[in-house]
Amino acid sequence: xxxxxxxxxxxxxxxxxxxxxxxxxxxxxxxxxxxxxxxxxxxxxxxxxxxxxxxxxxxxxxxxxxxxxxxxxxxxxxxxxxxxxxxxxxxxxxxxxxxxxxxxxxxxxxxxxxxxxxxxxxxxxxxxxxxxxxxxxxxxxxxxxxxxxxxxxxxxxxxxxxxxxxxxxxxxxxxxxxxxxxxxxxxxxxxxxxxxxxxxxxxxxxxxxxxxxxxxxxxxxxxxxxxxxxxxxxxxxxxxxxxxxxxxxxxxxxxxxxxxxxxxxxxxxxxxxxxxxxxxxxxxxxxxxxxxxxxxxxxxxxxxxxxxxxxxxxxxxxxxxxxxxxxxxxxxxxxxxxxxxxxxxxxxxxxxxxxxxxxxxxxxxxxxxxxxxxxxxxxxxxxxxxxxxxxxxxxxxxxxxxxxxxxxxxxxxxxxxxxxxxxxxxxxxxxxxxxxxxxxxxxxxxxxxxxxxxxxxxxxxxxxxxxxxxxxxxxxxxxxxxxxxxxxxxxxxxxxxxxxxxxxxxxxxxxxxxxxxxxxxxxxxxxxxxxxx
Amino acid sequence: xxxxxxxxxxxxxxxxxxxxxxxxxxxxxxxxxxxxxxxxxxxxxxxxxxxxxxxxxxxxxxxxxxxxxxxxxxxxxxxxxxxxxxxxxxxxxxxxxxxxxxxxxxxxxxxxxxxxxxxxxxxxxxxxxxxxxxxxxxxxxxxxxxxxxxxxxxxxxxxxxxxxxxxxxxxxxxxxxxxxxxxxxxxxxxxxxxxxxxxxxxxxxxxxxxxxxxxxxxxxxxxxxxxxxxxxxxxxxxxxxxxxxxxxxxxxxxxxxxxxxxxxxxxxxxxxxxxxxxxxxxxxxxxxxxxxxxxxxxxxxxxxxxxxxxxxxxxxxxxxxxxxxxxxxxxxxxxxxxxxxxxxxxxxxxxxxxxxxxxxxxxxxxxxxxxxxxx
Numbered sequence: 001x002x003x004x005x006x007x008x009x010x011x012x013x014x015x016x017x018x019x020x021x022x023x024x025x026x027x028x029x030x031x032x033x034x035x036x037x038x039x040x041x042x043x044x045x046x047x048x049x050x051x052x053x054x055x056x057x058x059x060x061x062x063x064x065x066x067x068x069x070x071x072x073x074x075x076x077x078x079x080x081x082x083x084x085x086x087x088x089x090x091x092x093x094x095x096x097x098x099x100x101x102x103x104x105x106x107x108x109x110x111x112x113x114x115x116x117x118x119x120x121x122x123x124x125x126x127x128x129x130x131x132x133x134x135x136x137x138x139x140x141x142x143x144x145x146x147x148x149x150x151x152x153x154x155x156x157x158x159x160x161x162x163x164x165x166x167x168x169x170x171x172x173x174x175x176x177x178x179x180x181x182x183x184x185x186x187x188x189x190x191x192x193x194x195x196x197x198x199x200x201x202x203x204x205x206x207x208x209x210x211x212x213x214x215x216x217x218x219x220x221x222x223x224x225x226x227x228x229x230x231x232x233x234x235x236x237x238x239x240x241x242x243x244x245x246x247x248x249x250x251x252x253x254x255x256x257x258x259x260x261x262x263x264x265x266x267x268x269x270x271x272x273x274x275x276x277x278x279x280x281x282x283x284x285x286x287x288x289x290x291x292x293x294x295x296x297x298x299x300x301x302x303x304x305x306x307x308x309x310x311x312x313x314x315x316x317x318x319x320x321x322x323x324x325x326x327x328x329x330x331x332x333x334x335x336x337x338x339x340x341x342x343x344x345x346x347x348x349x350x351x352x353x354x355x356x357x358x359x360x361x362x363x364x365x366x367x368x369x370x371x372x373x374x375x376x377x378x379x380x381x382x383x384x385x386x387x388x389x390x391x392x393x394x395x396x397x398x399x400x401x402x403x404x405x406x407x408x409x410x411x412x413x414x415x416x417x418x419x420x421x422x423x424x425x426x427x428x429x430x431x432x433x434x435x436x437x438x439x440x441x442x443x444x445x446x447x448x449x450x451x452x453x454x455x456x457x458x459x460x461x462x463x464x465x466x467x468x469x470x471x472x473x474x475x476x477x478x479x480x481x482x483x484x485x486x487x488x489x490x491x492x493x494x495x496x497x498x499x500x501x502x503x504x505x506x507x508x509x510x511x512x513x514x515x516x517x518x519x520x521x522x523x524x525x526x527x528x529x530x531x532x533x
Numbered sequence: 534x535x536x537x538x539x540x541x542x543x544x545x546x547x548x549x550x551x552x553x554x555x556x557x558x559x560x561x562x563x564x565x566x567x568x569x570x571x572x573x574x575x576x577x578x579x580x581x582x583x584x585x586x587x588x589x590x591x592x593x594x595x596x597x598x599x600x601x602x603x604x605x606x607x608x609x610x611x612x613x614x615x616x617x618x619x620x621x622x623x624x625x626x627x628x629x630x631x632x633x634x635x636x637x638x639x640x641x642x643x644x645x646x647x648x649x650x651x652x653x654x655x656x657x658x659x660x661x662x663x664x665x666x667x668x669x670x671x672x673x674x675x676x677x678x679x680x681x682x683x684x685x686x687x688x689x690x691x692x693x694x695x696x697x698x699x700x701x702x703x704x705x706x707x708x709x710x711x712x713x714x715x716x717x718x719x720x721x722x723x724x725x726x727x728x729x730x731x732x733x734x735x736x737x738x739x740x741x742x743x744x745x746x747x748x749x750x751x752x753x754x755x756x757x758x759x760x761x762x763x764x765x766x767x768x769x770x771x772x773x774x775x776x777x778x779x780x781x782x783x784x785x786x787x788x789x790x791x792x793x794x795x796x797x798x799x800x801x802x803x804x805x806x807x808x809x810x811x812x813x814x815x816x817x818x819x820x821x822x823x824x825x826x827x828x829x830x831x832x833x834x835x836x837x838x839x840x841x842x843x844x845x846x847x848x849x850x851x852x853x854x855x856x857x858x859x860x861x862x863x864x865x866x867x868x869x870x871x872x873x874x875x876x877x878x879x880x881x882x883x884x885x886x887x888x889x890x891x892x893x894x895x896x897x898x899x900x901x902x903x904x905x906x907x908x
Contacts, residue, residue: 066691153724240742283614313745316646338623348610379641386762451559452731457770
C-alpha cells in the first residue's frame with residue numbers, strides 16, 4: 001500500500017515528498033535505499049566504536065607484562081568479540097551501506113530491486129548485535145574461542161557461545177538477502193546503455209563480492225550449526241571420540257573465511273578505484289584488467305583456504321598446492337596496485353581528504369600485500385602462523401585497507417549524501433593522525449611476531465615489552481583520532497553545518513550521481529533512467 | 534624496514550622505556566638452532582630483499598607521481614587509460630619473481646615434512662594448560678612427565694618482581710641430545726594446542742584424537758623456549774615449552790637420573806601415607822595443576838572456576854570429591870586428572886584440598902581409594 005502511494009507520489013511530484021512516516025517510524029518502515037544505507041552506515045559506525053573500545057581494553061592490558069586490568073578468560077572474550085564485531089558488525093555492514101546509497105545512483109536506478117527485503121536485511125542486524133552484547137552478561141560470558149570459533153574449544157563454552165552462533169546465523173541471513181538484492185539490482189536495473197563493462201568499478205567490485213557472499217555465508221552457517229549440534233544434541237562432527245574431526249571445522253570455516261576476507265576488501269578496491277581517478281582527473285587505468293583481476297582474486301579465494309592451516313599437519317602435496325595457489329593471488333593483486341599507480345601517473349592530482357585516504361590505503365595496503373606474500377611461503381608461515389606477525393598483516397589489510405577505503409568513500413560521497421561539504425582541515429587531521437598512529441600501533445607487531453610472540457595471549461614474556469608499549473600507545477592515539485571522524489560526520493549531517501555542496505564538488509568525478517543529481521541527492525532519484533552513452 | 538618507525542617513534546621509545554631484558558627490540562627471528570630454522574631464516578631474508586626492491590620501486594613511483602603530477606604544480610592530466618604491453622609486463626614479471634621464490638620454498642618444505650628415520654621419538658600431548666612428554670622410542674624410552682609453567686602466580690599478578698624468564702620457564706623441561714634427529718608426535722587431551730619452538734623452526738598443532746608429527750635436529754646445546762600457539766582457553770598464554778639440548782653424555786646421565794627417579798617414585802601401592810606426608814605432597818601438586826583456576830587461596834574465579842574453600846565437594850562427601858578429580862566434570866573446564874596424574878598425587882591433592890584454607894575435614898585419602906574411583 002505504502003509503495004503504491006509512493007509510486008504515485010513519484011510520478012506526480014518528482015521531488016522529495018512527505019507521505020512517508022516521520023520520526024522513528026520513518027526508519028523502521030522505510031524501503032528507501034538512501035534511508036537504509038544511512039542506517040547501515042550509522043549502525044556500522046556504532047559497532048566500530050564498540051569494537052574499538054574492546055580493542056583498547058586489550059591494548060591497555062597488554063601495555064605491560066603481568067595481569068593488570070582484565071583476567072585471562074575475559075581477555076579471550078574481548079579478543080573474540082572484537083573480531084566478531086569488527087568483521088560482521090562494522091566492516092561488512094559499512095560496505096552494504098555504501099552499496100545501498102551508491103549502487104542505485106551509480107547505475108541510474110530508482111532504488112534497490114527488493115525494497116522491503118532491503119529493510120528486513122538491515123533490521124536483522126541490530127537484533128544480531130544485541131545477541132552479541134547480551135552474551136557478555138550470561139553465565140560464563142561471551143564467546144571466548146576467537147572469532148574463528150575453532151572446535152572443540154567452542155564446544156566447551158557456556159551459553160554465550162550459543163548466542164554468538166545465533167547472531168552469526170542472523171547476520172549471515174542478512175548478508176545473503178543484501179547480496180541477492182545487490183545482484184538483482186545490478187543485473188536488471190542499469191540505465192539504458194550502461195553495459196556491464198561500462199559500470200563504475202565500485203559497482204563491479206560489489207557485484208563480485210555479492211556472489212562471494214552468497215557462495216560462502218551458507219558454508220559458515222553449516223559450520224556453526226554443526227558446532228551447535230555438537231554442543232547440545234550429542235553429535236560428534238568435530239569430536240574425535242565420536243568419530244569426528246576437529247580439523248574438519250577449520251576446513252569448512254576457512255572455505256568460508258578466505259572468501260570472507262576478500263568480501264571485506266573487494267568493495268574497498270571499488271571505492272579506491274572511484275576516488276583515485278576523480279582526484280587525478282584522469283580515467284582509471286586498465287579498467288578491463290581491473291575487472292579481470294578482481295574476478296580472478298574472487299575465484300582464487302576459493303582454492304587457498306588451507307593456507308590458514310599450514311600447521312595442522314597437511315600432507316606435503318596439499319601444502320605445495322595451497323602454497324602455490326596462495327602465491328598466485330599476488331599477481332592479480334599486484335595488477336590492481338600497478339593500475340592505481342598508472343592512474344595517478346601524469347594525472348593532475350589534488351589531495352583532499354578522500355584522496356589522502358585513498359593514497360594512504362595504497363601505501364599501507366601494499367605493506368599488507370608484502371606480508372601476505374611472506375605468509376604464503378609455507379616454511380616461513382610455520383614460524384609466523386598464530387603469531388603477532390599475522391595480527392599485523394590482517395590489520396594492515398583490514399584497518400588500513402578496508403577501513404581507510406571506507407573513510408575515503410565517506411569523505412568522497414558525504415557531500416552527495418548530506419548536501420554539505422565536510423570540514424576539510426578536520427578531515428586532514430583525521431587522516432594524518434590515523435595514518436601515523438595506525439603505523440605506530442601495528443608496525444611493531446611484525447617484530448613481535450618474528451621474535452616469537454603468540455597472538456591471543458593476555459600476558460607476555462619480558463622481552464616483548466617494548467614493542468607492546470609502543471603498540472598500546474599507538475592504539476589509544478588511533479582510537480581517539482576516530483573521534484575527529486565522528487565530529488566531522490556529525491557536523492555535516494546531524495548538525496547541518498558546513499558549506500553547501502555543489503552537485504559535483506570533485507572536478508574529476510564523472511559517475512551518474514555527480515553528473516545527473518543535485519547535492520544532496522533527492523529522496524527519490526532516477527525515476528526516469530538516464531541515457532548512458 | 535625499520536625506517537618506517539621514524540624518528541618520532543624512536544623518541545617515543547626512549548621516552549617510554551629505558552630498555553628492559555636481554556632481547557629488547559628484537560627485529561627478526563630468534564637465532565636458528567636447527568638447519569630447517571636456518572633455511573627459514575634465509576628464505577625470510579631473501580623474500581625481504583625482493584620485497585624491499587619492489588617496495589622501493591612502487592613507493593618511488595608513487596611518491597614521484599605525487600610530487601610531480603600535482604595540479605598545484607600546474608600539471609594538465611593526460612587521458613591515457615590503457616596499454617596492453619605494460620599490463621602484460623606487470624603480470625608476467627611478478628609471476629616470474631614468484632616462481633623464483635617458490636623454488637627454495639618448495640625445497641625447504643619437502644625437507645620440513647621428512648620425519649623419516651628419527652633417533653628418538655617423543656610424544657607431546659597438549660593439556661589445558663600444560664604439556665605432557667612421553668619418550669616412546671630411542672634412548673630414554675619409557676620416560677614420561679608433565680611440564681607446567683614454573684612462573685609463580687605472584688609474579689603474574691605483579692606482587693613480586695618478574696624473573697628473567699618470566700612466563701617462559703617450566704618445572705620439567707624437555708631434554709634431548711644435541712645432533713640427534715628427534716621426531717615429535719603431537720596430540721592433545723582436550724582442545725587443539727600447538728607446539729611451537731621458534732629456534733627450531735617447528736610449529737605443529739596438537740589435535741585431540743589425532744596424531745601429527747614434525748621433527749628437529751638441534752645443532753647447538755642450550756635452552757630453547759617456546760609457547761603454545763593455538764588459542765586453547767583461559768591459560769593459553771601460560772603453557773610454555775622449554776627444551777634443553779644437552780651433549781650425548783649429559784643426556785645419558787639425565788636418562789639414568791629419570792629412570793632412577795621413576796623407580797623411587799613407584800611407591801608401594803598399598804603403602805599407608807600419613808596425613809602430613811599427603812598434605813605436603815598435595816600442596817605441590819595443587820600449585821602445579823589446580824591453582825591457575827581454583828587459585829592458591831582456594832577462592833577460585835567464580836562462576837567459571839568455583840571456590841574449593843568451603844565448597845560442597847571439597848569440604849563435603851569424600852567419594853564425590855575423589856570422583857570429581859579423577860573423572861573431571863563433562864561440559865566444564867574441569868579435566869579428568871585420572872588421565873594425567875598417578876594415584877599418589879591425586880590422593881595427596883585431594884587430602885590437601887580437604888584440609889587447606891577453611892576446609893577442616895581431617896580426611897587423609899590413600900592411593901588405593903583413588904585407584905578404586907577410576908572408571
